[in-house]
Amino acid sequence: MSDEYEDCEEIHEYKNGLDFCKHSRDDKIWYVDTPGQEGPYLFSFDQKTIFNFWTDYPDKLTPEQIEIFKKENPIMAELK
Numbered sequence: 078m079s080d081e082y083e084d085c086e087e088i089h090e091y092k093n094g095l096d097f098c099k100h101s102r103d104d105k106i107w108y109v110d111t112p113g114q115e116g117p118y119l120f121s122f123d124q125k126t127i128f129n130f131w132t133d134y135p136d137k138l139t140p141e142q143i144e145i146f147k148k149e150n151p152i153m154a155e156l157k
Contacts, residue, residue, distance in 0.1 A: 090124065097124050105145050118153070120146075 089098045096110035109119035109127055118130035122142055128134065134157055135143045147154040 092124050106149050
């Protein structure tokens with residue numbers, strides 16, 4: 078986890094064998110934990126559809142999802 082989130086709570090929910098986590102109850106994005114894997118940056122808005130930042134952002138997201146992503150992940154959004 079980055080230093081940016083070092084002091085905040087982390088919320089986990091386990092569904093379908095996956096660990097979904099977010100940094101704050103107010104966040105809309107859930108991140109999918111991928112232990113032992115380097116590289117995938119997986120996230121979901123509904124814990125059903127999972128996006129890979131590297132292959133899906135921004136083309137497979139709705140305009141509303143893109144705005145949420147930019148708000149919650151400005152540094153990552155700047156990469157693309």
